[in-house]
Amino acid sequence: xxxxxxxxxxxxxxxxxxxxxxxxxxxxxxxxxxxxxxxxxxxxxxxxxxxxxxxxxxxxxxxxxxxxxxxxxxxxxxxxxxxxxxxxxxxxxxxxxxxxxxxxxxxxxxxxxxxxxxxxxxxxxxxxxxxxxxxxxxxxxxxxxxxxxxxxxxxxxxxxxxxxxxxxxxxxxxxxxxxxxxxxxxxxxxxxxxxxxxxxxxxxxxxxxxxxxxxxxxxxxxxxxxxxxxxxxxxxxxxxxxxxxxxxxxxxxxxxxxxxxxxxxxxxxxxxxxxxxxxxxxxxxxxxxxxxxxxxxxxxxxxxxxxxxxxxxxxxxxxxxxxxxxxxxxxxxxxxxxxxxxxxxxxxxxxxxxxxxxxxxxxxxxxxxxxxxxxxxxxxxxxxxxxxxxxxxxxxxxxxxxxxxxxxxxxxxxxxxxxxxxxxxxxxxxxxxxxxxxxxxxxxxxxxxxxxxxxxxxxxxxxxxxxxxxxxxxxxxxxxxxxxxxxxxxxxxxxxxxxxxxxxxxxxxxxxxxxxxxxxxxxxxxxxxxxxxxxxxxxxxxxxxxxxxxxxxxxxxxxxxxxxxxxxxxxxxxxxxxxxxxxxxxxxxxxxxxxxxxxxxxxxxxxxxxxxxxxxxxxxxxxxxxxxxxxxxxxxxxxxx
Numbered sequence: 163x164x165x166x167x168x169x170x171x172x173x174x175x176x177x178x179x180x181x182x183x184x185x186x187x188x189x190x191x192x193x194x195x196x197x198x199x200x201x202x203x204x205x206x207x208x209x210x211x212x213x214x215x216x217x218x219x220x221x222x223x224x225x226x227x228x229x230x231x232x233x234x235x236x237x238x239x240x241x242x243x244x245x246x247x248x249x250x251x252x253x254x255x256x257x258x259x260x261x262x263x264x265x266x267x268x269x270x271x272x273x274x275x276x277x278x279x280x281x282x283x284x285x286x287x288x289x290x291x292x293x294x295x296x297x298x299x300x301x302x303x304x305x306x307x308x309x310x311x312x313x314x315x316x317x318x319x320x321x322x323x324x325x326x327x328x329x330x331x332x333x334x335x336x337x338x339x340x341x342x343x344x345x346x347x348x349x350x351x352x353x354x355x356x357x358x359x360x361x362x363x364x365x366x367x368x369x370x371x372x373x374x375x376x377x378x379x380x381x382x383x384x385x386x387x388x389x390x391x392x393x394x395x396x397x398x399x400x401x402x403x404x405x406x407x408x409x410x411x412x413x414x415x416x417x418x419x420x421x422x423x424x425x426x427x428x429x430x431x432x433x434x435x436x437x438x439x440x441x442x443x444x445x446x447x448x449x450x451x452x453x454x455x456x457x458x459x460x461x462x463x464x465x466x467x468x469x470x471x472x473x474x475x476x477x478x479x480x481x482x483x484x485x486x487x488x489x490x491x492x493x494x495x496x497x498x499x500x501x502x503x504x505x506x507x508x509x510x511x512x513x514x515x516x517x518x519x520x521x522x523x524x525x526x527x528x529x530x531x532x533x534x535x536x537x538x539x540x541x542x543x544x545x546x547x548x549x550x551x552x553x554x555x556x557x558x559x560x561x562x563x564x565x566x567x568x569x570x571x572x573x574x575x576x577x578x579x580x581x582x583x584x585x586x587x588x589x590x591x592x593x594x595x596x597x598x599x600x601x602x603x604x605x606x607x608x609x610x611x612x613x614x615x616x617x618x619x620x621x622x623x624x625x626x627x628x629x630x631x632x633x634x635x636x637x638x639x640x641x642x643x644x645x646x647x648x649x650x651x652x653x654x655x656x657x658x659x660x661x662x663x664x665x666x667x668x669x670x671x672x673x674x675x676x677x678x679x680x681x682x683x684x685x686x687x688x689x690x691x692x693x694x695x696x697x698x699x700x701x702x703x704x705x706x707x708x709x710x711x712x713x714x715x716x717x718x719x720x721x722x723x724x725x726x727x728x729x730x731x732x733x734x735x736x737x738x739x740x741x742x743x744x745x746x747x748x749x750x751x752x753x754x755x756x757x758x759x760x761x762x763x764x765x766x767x768x769x770x771x772x773x774x775x776x777x778x779x780x781x782x783x784x785x786x787x788x789x790x791x792x793x794x795x796x797x798x799x800x801x802x803x
Contacts, residue, residue, distance in 0.1 A: 197266040198223035199274035207280040208254070209358035216250040217260045219274045224266025232259045236276060257281045282355035286311035290348060292339075293366035297446030298373045299341045305348055307335040307363055312354030320347045324365070342368050371444035375400035376451035379439060384457040384533030387432050394437055396424040396451060401443030409436040413453065434458045459532025463488035467527060467542040472621035478519040478546045484512045484539055489531030497524040501541065522546050522620055547620025551576035552627040555615060560633040562700030567605035570613055572627055575600065577619030585612045589629070610634045635698050638662060642692035642704035649711045653683040656706065660694035667691045686710050734767045734798065748784045749798075757781065769800055776800055 200222025206215055219226065229242040229249045233256050241263075242249065249260050259278040265271035288310025292303060307314065317330040317337045321344050330337065337348065350363040377399030383392055396403065406419040406426045410433050419426065426437060435456045442448035465487025469480055484491065494507040494514045498521050507514065514525060523544045530536040553575030559568065572579065582595035582602045586609045595602065602613060614629040640660035648654055658664060658678040669675025671684050682690070689707040696702065747767070749758035757771045763785075769776050778800050785794040 195223055195266050195269070197264050197269045197272040199262060199264045199272035202261060202274045202277040204260075205277045205279065207282065207355070207357050209282045209284060209355060211253055211255045211281065211283075213254055213279070213281070214250075214252045215279070216248045217277050217279075218248050219262040219264075220247070222247075222262065222264040222272075222274060224264040224269070224272070227263045227265050227271060230261050230263060230273070232276075233257065235259065251279055254279055254281050280355075282358050283311055285352050285354040285358045285361035287350065287352045287361040287363035289364045290350065290366040293348070293368050295369040295371060295445045296342060297443070298343045298370050300446070301342055301368065301370075302340045303338070305337040305339065305366060307337075307350045307352075310335070310350070310352045310361075310363060312352040312358065312361070315351045315353055315360065317348065317350050321345065323347070339368070342370055345370050371446050372400050374441055374443040374446040374449045376439070376441050376449045379437065379451050379454045382454040382456065384459065385431065386462070386532065386534030387458050387460050388430050389461075390431055390456075390458065390533070391429045392427070392456070394426045394428070394454060396426075396439045396441075399424070399439070399441045399451065401441045401446065404440045404442055404448060406437060406439050407450075408438075409453075410434070412436065428456060431456055431458045457532055459534050460488055462529055462531040462534045462537040464527070464529045464537035464539040467525060467539050470525065470542040470544045472545045472547075473519070474547055474620065474622035475549045476546075478523075478544045479517050480515070480544065482514045482516070482525055482542055482544075484514075484527045484529075487512075487527075487529045487539065489529045489534065489537075492528040492530050492536060494525065494527045495538075496526075498522070500524065516544055519544055519546050543621075545621040547622050548576055550617055550619040550622045550625045552615070552617045552625035555613065555627050555630045558631040558633070560635060561607065562698060563608045563634045563637045563702075564606050565701050566607050566632070566634070567603070568632075570602045570604065570630060572600040572602075572615045572617075575615070575617045575627065577617045577622070577625075580616045580618050580624065582613060582615050583626075584614075586610065588612070604632060607632055607634055635700055637700050637702040638694070638696040640692060640694045640702040640704045642690065642706040645707040645709070647709040647711060648684075653681055654708065655679055655681050656690060656692075658692045658704075660692070660702070660704075662694040662696040664692060664694050667693070682708065684708055684710050733765050734769065744787065746786045748786075750782045751776075752780060752782075 198221070200219045202217055202219045204215065204217035206213075226245045226247065229244045230239040231242055232239045236259055239261075247262075249262070251258065251260075257278060257280045259276050261276045262274040263271050264274065286309065288307050290305050290307050292305035294301075314333045314335060317332045318327040319330065320327045323345075324347055335350075337350075339348075346368040348366050348368075351360050352363065353360040375398065377396050379394050379396050381392055381394035385392070403422045403424060406421045407416040408419060409416045413436055416438070424439075426439070428435065428437075435458065436453045437456065438453040439451045440448055441451060463486065465484050467482050467484050469482035471478065471480060491510045491512060494509045495504040496507055497504045500522075501524055504526075514527075516523065516525075523546070525542050525544065527539045528536050529539065551574065553572050556571045556573075561568070579598045579600055582597045583592040584595055585592045589612055592614075600615075602615070604611070604613070610631065610633045612629050612631050615627040616624060617627060618624045638661040640658070642658050643656055646654065656666065656672070656679060658666070660678065664676060664678050666672055666675040666680060667690070668688075671688065672680040672682050672690075674680045678692075687707070687709045689705055691703055691705045693701050693703045745763055746761045747759065747763040748756060751757050757776060758767060760767065780797055780799055782797050783795070
């Protein structure tokens with residue numbers, strides 16, 4: 163046991179010696195090898211904070227004591243307790259560099275090469291400030307990009323709402339614009355690094371309002387003061403009508419009108435007025451349409467013409483003058499037909515000369531003030547006429563009083579008949595007769611009458627034709643009698659008197675119509691006329707009225723009608739009638755059918771119709787008497803046994 167123990171101790175000592183030899187051997191062999199950090203690989207670039215991987219160190223000499231990381235480009239390093247050849251990373255938020263620390267034995271440590279994991283944040287397009295609404299062709303300014311991440315690759319714009327884009331070679335954060343004429347979108351394209359996808363900035367828009375177009379106003383007119391109306395219309399404009407305005411100072415000052423429609427009415431203007439409309443297209447400057455003028459003229463005053471005259475037996479020469487007119491003279495006019503027709507004279511001055519006129523001529527002038535109705539001046543007459551000759555009237559005559567008629571004829575006159583005159587007191591006083599013809603008719607004269615005609619040639623002196631006398635024969639007296647009254651059916655004598663041959667009218671009711679005292683039996687009131695022709699052939703008349711008093715009438719019809727052929731009450735009787743005057747009888751049944759009629763009824767109806775007896779019942783009658791005039795109505799009952 164002791165020997166074995168000694169063997170074991172000897173083995174231990176041998177082992178220790180061997181290990182010591184190995185230690186020294188090893189130690190002796192590393193003394194000459196410096197620490198070498200080696201080479202680190204695995205660099206990478208990410209465009210996201212979502213990442214993972216590892217870096218590896220190779221070719222190092224010694225032992226890896228730890229790793230180090232730096233996020234500031236190697237200015238400062240942080241130790242990582244990792245002694246392996248691989249260093250992992252996970253979701254780095256920023257660029258991070260790695261290196262390994264290697265130490266070989268007692269030699270100083272060495273660091274490996276540095277490798278970086280480059281982290282780019284995602285591209286951020288940012289926000290553009292600027293843009294807005296502008297009037298076409300007037301805007302200018304600068305767009306500015308801010309809040310972006312990365313580099314600006316270029317700018318772009320679109321004029322079709324973003325469907326297509328045009329690139330602008332500008333990598334700065336500002337973009338100038340000038341006088342844009344159409345709606346336009348702008349943006350910038352930004353990329354962070356080379357790995358990150360590009361991003362677009364916010365869009366900025368330019369809303370371009372069309373330039374204001376004022377259009378044109380229609381409706382200019384020339385009108386008459388206080389009696390005018392019309393409508394002005396604005397067309398062809400671009401924008402909104404802000405209002406209208408008017409000026410009565412030829413545009414020196416304007417008065418606004420609160421009207422935003424494209425029409426403006428005017429009514430009864432009293433002075434010339436200018437109108438315009440104010441238009442504005444959104445953000446564009448307002449502008450005024452070219453004004454239109456309503457030319458208001460004072461009412462036309464035709465004025466007064468002087469300078470005419472009367473020229474008897476000679477040609478006329480002179481000058482007419484128009485004065486007191488308002489407006490312009492459109493022309494003069496003349497007429498040789500007393501105004502029935504007119505001829506225009508192309509003269510717009512205020513005087514008109516006439517020379518050697520051989521016939522009477524009427525003159526006037528037509529005046530018009532602006533848009534007012536034209537008016538015609540007074541008629542000025544240049545009266546050219548031969549001297550007046552009155553002429554003669556056909557011969558005097560002797561005629562019967564009241565039954566005379568004939569015509570007086572003027573002949574040989576030069577000039578117009580102004581009228582006739584008559585006198586019944588031997589020419590002491592005269593009465594005018596409104597007759598301008600050369601023939602004067604007289605009729606039914608009862609007093610001797612003198613006639614004359616008044617003649618004038620143009621405006622020459624008036625002359626009177628020689629008078630003629632119509633002598634009236636005094637009629638012999640005639641008397642037909644005094645008006646009287648008689649009862650119907652009476653006869654009377656008409657006691658007419660006179661000298662000459664009598665005749666009565668009407669003569670049908672007289673015993674004779676050619677004697678002075680005929681007898682008469684009129685049945686109605688009547689007027690008789692007695693005409694007597696005397697020895698001169700003159701006829702004189704007188705009248706008498708005879709009033710006929712009608713008979714008293716209280717007639718009635720028998721109520722019961724019972725014809726049976728026995729001769730008693732067989733007929734229908736009308737009672738209480740004296741002399742039974744002319745009459746007509748009508749009988750109707752209860753249905754309105756006529757069952758009997760007769761003219762000159764004489765109590766002879768026996769209740770039959772077309773030869774047959776009428777059935778019993780109630781019937782209605784009408785009896786009409788001609789003289790005296792009367793109607794009786796009633797009903798009867800037919801009752802047979």
